[in-house]
């Protein structure tokens with residue numbers, strides 16, 4: 001069982017940002033994607049989630065989730081299949097509270113689940129109530145104060161708080177595969193540990209994870225199984241944890257020079 | 261989302277027909293005879309009959325407003341001006357026709373969620389609640405009647421205030437209403453009495469106050485408080501193409517009145533309403549006004565700040581879908597010193613709909629040290645739709661503080677993608693953004709109305725977009 005990317009090239013207009021990407025995220029593994037600014041990491045994450053902004057160079061299948069081809073799925077259909085993206089810069093919606101967003105999202109994603117609980121379909125109120133209770137507990141566990149849930153996601157939260165709220169959504173939605181785009185950027189030491197802990201917990205429950213990061217730091221708490229390096233839209237190296245350490249020391253110059 | 265079978269719902273979009281059982285129907289068209297007949301059937305005092313006749317003359321003389329929406333298609337000769345239904349009041353929820361209940365259930369809150377939200381299920385046993393509320397009210401001396409009963413039982417009070425806030429000469433439609441009014445509510449709140457629960461016309465669906473030419477008069481005596489809620493979110497089908505109501509509110513010294521309306525007329529209706537409050541010293545007058553359906557709505561709730569330190573607030577939200585034009589906004593006249601006002605308008609246009617914000621703030625030379633703020637935000641969903649603002653500020657003293665902000669926005673692709681990535685279909689994502697946009701106003705509504713309004717927007721968006 002895996003999320004499999006097959007020979008993906010994509011971009012905007014005439015600009016090709018991603019070139020021939022092959023990548024596989026196995027169920028219950030932690031994968032890391034590193035690369036210089038502008039190398040295409042966020043674009044990649046966004047294309048995985050089906051952002052219509054980006055166009056593929058060739059219209060052939062490029063993405064399968066547990067064997068199912070989802071290349072032509074819209075973002076909401078991908079979400080329902082169990083794919084999740086934590087945004088580098090989440091754009092909140094004025095007037096829509098975190099709790100409301102999560103409830104709606106949970107209900108839609110849950111409904112499409114293969115095992116719809118008859119109980120909750122029968123009595124949505126009960127599930128709504130239980131949902132709120134659980135939400136508050138989960139939030140507390142990762143250091144999100146209860147009152148955050150009533151606020152809207154658009155702007156008033158600090159950088160680090162926004163990242164925590166992305167993580168909260170991941171935990172609540174229990175995705176099969178999750179991409180975290182720079183979830184560690186701007187976090188204080190304690191928050192970093194918490195977030196790393198949450199990632200490990202998801203992994204333990206079987207979620208296949210891709211963490212996009214610039215820093216080795218988070219990997220000290222959450223040891224990755226595989227590290228990939230993206231330079232100018234190409235995967236130029238893949239390896240174990242050591243690769244991340246090496247990048248921390250020497251940067252990307254080795255790859256940047258070699259290929260154009 | 262909760263709406264699985266939209267096709268089955270679309271037949272409800274235009275609401276319900278009132279049962280065609282009439283006790284009395286006046287002839288089509290407007291004449292002195294019609295007006296005399298209306299007054300006669302109601303057994304009204306002479307002064308009211310004369311008032312109506314005089315208003316008819318004013319109506320005939322006045323021209324249609326040259327601004328706002330297109331009123332040229334209204335045929336005044338093709339309208340029944342008075343219809344008395346056989347049943348004046350629906351005695352219980354059970355007695356409502358099945359298709360009406362169905363509509364309400366579809367728009368309404370699922371049984372279970374109602375319980376979770378608490379207390380809302382009471383809506384569905386309206387008559388029981390209505391009676392118990394009335395009992396509690398009359399203990400405090402609060403009068404809550406339909407306007408016809410008000411005139412009968414509180415003749416002198418009605419005579420003293422009727423037409424003092426909205427005179428018949430005000431505009432053509434105010435004159436029309438003054439000539440042929442029927443139904444509406446009459447409320448009197450005695451000195452110092454605070455009514456904690458909102459008074460809801462909702463309880464009397466299909467009853468007298470849902471008429472075509474409603475007339476409402478609210479008098480809040482010194483230091484009192486009342487919140488009146490009118491209308492409902494369910495679409496109201498009407499064969500009458502013209503609805504023209506007048507609402508007059510007197511807020512006495514230190515009193516506070518809030519009047520909330522949500523209207524969702526079917527798409528053949530011209531909804532032309534004159535609503536005005538007169539606020540005396542240190543009083544507070546607030547309009548919360550929501551307009552969804554209709555062909556054309558022209559409605560600008562007004563506040564006249566006549567007493568020192570009086571305060572007025574207008575919250576207006578308009579949603580214009582296909583073929584609809586919502587010309588809405590607010591009007592504040594600062595007459596006394598140290599008065600403050602705020603107008604907040606939010607409009608959404610979608611699927612070729614058109615919204616206009618039309619506002620007037622006037623600060624007279626006598627209104628020294630007044631403050632006013634106008635904020636109007638428009639959200640345009642697609643390129644077929646349209647939004648305009650016509651803000652007028654007429655400031656005649658320099659000793660005043662005036663603020664005005666206006667924004668026009670569209671739904672951002674990034675916002676859409678974000679919500680879609682959370683499992684929402686495009687239409688659901690758009691509806692959520694719209695609901696978020698109007699949230700600052702919707703949160704001022706009683707909870708059950710807010711919940712229903714949110715659902716309604718989702719329903720409308722899902723049907724109209726994509």
Ligand SMILES: Nc1ncnc2c1ncn2[C@@H]1O[C@H](COP(=O)(O)OP(=O)(O)OP(=O)(O)O)[C@@H](O)[C@H]1O
Nearest residue numbers: 012015017035036037038039040041042043044088
């Ligand atoms: N709409 C666009 N038009 C033109 N260029 C774009 C557009 N969107 C992205 N790009 C370019 O694509 C490249 C990849 O951007 P992307 O955001 O994927 O980089 P990244 O690897 O996530 O960088 P960072 O580490 O800074 O987050 C950048 O050079 C960016 O400027």
Ligand SMILES: [Mg+2]
Nearest residue numbers: 041042043088
């Ligand atoms: Mg990035």
